[in-house]
Amino acid sequence: MQQYKYFAVLLICSFSLAGCGAYFNQPTSPQDARIAENTAQTMKLRELPEPANRIEVGVYNFKDQTGQYKNVENGSTFSTAVTQGATTILIKALEDSKWFTPIERENLANLLNERNIIRTTRDEYRNSNDTAPQRLRPLLFAGILLEGGVISYDSNILTGGVGARYFGVGGSSQYRQDRITVYLRAVSTSSGEVLKTVNASKTILSQGVDVGLFRYVNFQRLLEVETGFTKNEPSQMAVQEAIEKAVELLILEGIKDGLWATEEGPEKDKELIEAYKLEQELENSTELYERTYQDHDFRHSASAVMGISLIDGDYTTGVMDFMGGLGYKYRFTSQLSLGYDIQAFKLNSTTEHIKWWLSQNINVAYNILPHDKLSPFIYGGGGVITYIDDKETDLKPNDTFYKLQLGAGLEYMFTDRVSLVLQGDWNTTFTDRLDGFVGGRRNDFYYNLGVGINYHFGSNKTRIKHNPK
Template identity: 50%
Template sequence: MILIFFTSCGTYFNQPFSTNKARIGESTSKKSIIDSITPLKETIVGVYKFRDQTGQYKPVLNGSTFSTAVTQGGTSILLKSLEESKWFTPIERENIGNLLNERQIIRSTRQEYSKNNKDQVTSIPPLLFAGIILEGGVVSYDSNIITGGSGARYFGVGGSTEYREDRITIYLRAVSTSSGRILKNIYVSKTILSQGISANLFRYVKLQRLLEVETGVTKNEPAQLAVKEAIDKAVELLIIEGIIDGLWKPKGGKPTVDLVKEKYIEEKAAAATTALYDRKLEDKRGKVAINLEGAAIIPNNDYGDATEKLGVNGSVKFYFKKPGFNINLGASYFELENKNNFKDQFLSLDINVGYDILPYDNLTPFVYAGFGAVSNNKKINYFDSLKFQFGGGIEYLPIKNLGIKLFAEQNLLFTDDIDRLVQGKWNDFYYKIGLGLNFYIGKPYNSVKPVMFE
């Protein structure tokens, strides 16, 4: 909620209060692999149409609308992207009929006036023809693939944030005009983000005096810019994959091709580990983890007035073949105390089987359960009681192989005399609430395998 709030503040503090003059269109292209690479020769390409193929209309709350959700000018956007790339020379094909008519008018006019002027040239230069034509379009527009928000209100004062994401998908293919063979087929998707924040105050300041204040702002990413960014990316990938497959030649020869291939493999590997909602599906944890914890120990036994005491724990965690499952071997040293009644120190040895619910995410919930034995520190040579423990928490990875975790654990003893008092029908037990660090060692099981090219 905090991140979304401060992201939207840029719009809130730049609210428009006057009209703006026309300006050069916004730039959507980011730094690319091919920015510093130039072609040996530009390729002539033709684009007949690159339009909306979804038939999707703008979503509205009530009723229907005949306004399309996707721009109908995809061909113009693609031609601009091809021109800006410096790798292609686009030629007019979308309105070829208008071009042919105009050429016919030129030819007829020159023939008519050449009767009185013998030096008049009646012929006109031939049209350029394309060795490659580009086809495709926007094939999907998915509304509300993820929606959400948060808010709070107390004593007439409240605020809220909302967000929504849509998604467009385009395909771009290069077709040889001599053989009809599809040389390349590119697939690109882009999300469209909408955000809104609002705050309000509703309070009686005096009898029959009501103060009501409202403010807010909504920010919608323009769909046209999203389409342009997706098309720019598709043209970039068309150039890169064409260089790797030898369809077009860059200046610099084989070293340049190798450099492009290396960077593209890295990008391809990153894309292969990214799920639909920009979740990185990459195992960031090694096969073994050393865990150090500090925890507050709270007894629940036959005495009252339980006192929280600090305990420490060290363990080693081993991951199975599947990243989520693991086994944990640990030892704890802690103290149990009931004010004015009971106080003693203990050592426990535990074995747990755990599962990371989202093993590829930086923020990972986890659960675990297992058995252990607890010993009175004054009688270290034998164990007073076996126990069953279970717990859960959440772990955050600021960097690879380092986790910060917050957890809570319940320990159920198999005896009622751990506090040297047998009373009631329930056995003694105690809670642990703590904070810990996980240091991961070794390579993960599911390392990313880059896509190799022949």
């Protein structure tokens, strides 16, 4: 019984440490007001080089265009999923960048009304004292208007979790990911031309972890332990980071197109543009869910694999033994390929019956995520298995039998040409003689589990077409 206590303590500690930032900083008393948090993107904006000239911009309304309300488990709510203060967030981001001089336009009526009050007061003062007070300064006008808004809030784009429970001891973890997208465009006030349009997105992560123990540790002694936490990324900070990223992209796009420049001159402009192009290349190769896109254009691949084999025959004494092989694949499409492999391995059914075999297989393989760094795949086909040991029993050297093979695995791309493969397959043979004993109602079969290296070559000039998901 003692082992369950230790297991429970270990499980609770592991789950707690996994989210220690939230777990060990639980609020136990009211907290004082504080300066609002900055995002990583805020720092990037503030670190941008100074502009040659600041740009006067007006922002009338940068609003929530999603029309989406908060998700609740029970009932309904009229609270919006996205903050309605996106205009204020945008103006703050423009100030942080030091590239723009924002001009008040969201509440222009209030500004004009206050200016009228000032004029009226000064007129009255001038009439009563017969003096001419200083005239009110004219309003600044914007050379560029910034338009756009929050155009989407996608809920539950990715959900999942993991959990385990054994004899009343267990824990679980769940997560949910939402995503927000903003568009920002710069419009020339002199011509009405849309100078630039950029967009940025940001995911919002919610996590929950709970651990529990419910166990009788002694007669009429019940131990019950529960702990856990839930952590939700603030949607306002996600909106802020997405808007700040959009402002940075607008600055860089304007530098690239010659709309504005840095104070340091052409060399600094070129440096920023080169860094921006590298970021664009990375983003263009990244699909949904932060998946890095791999544009595989190789028709051929050679592989080497090593691992273990295990026979499942008429004996219950089978032991895992060595397996190694070489293979070749030809890709018809990015997902479908035809391969040939040859494997040498030992089948260890008893201490007296440890024999070497050679198999040759022709398989059709299907790569489920061909343009991801990590992709699962399945394969199946047939071949032959040949007895190659020099020990004569009921089997003779070069005895050959037909077989079928089904398998699955994972492939991880280190580079465009080199990948690591973990695979396992089930092989059924049309003979009951692999283990040296004929009996029972079924034929012998065996398992292979191996780790290998793939080398891809033979670039296809027309490139294998793909449809990113």
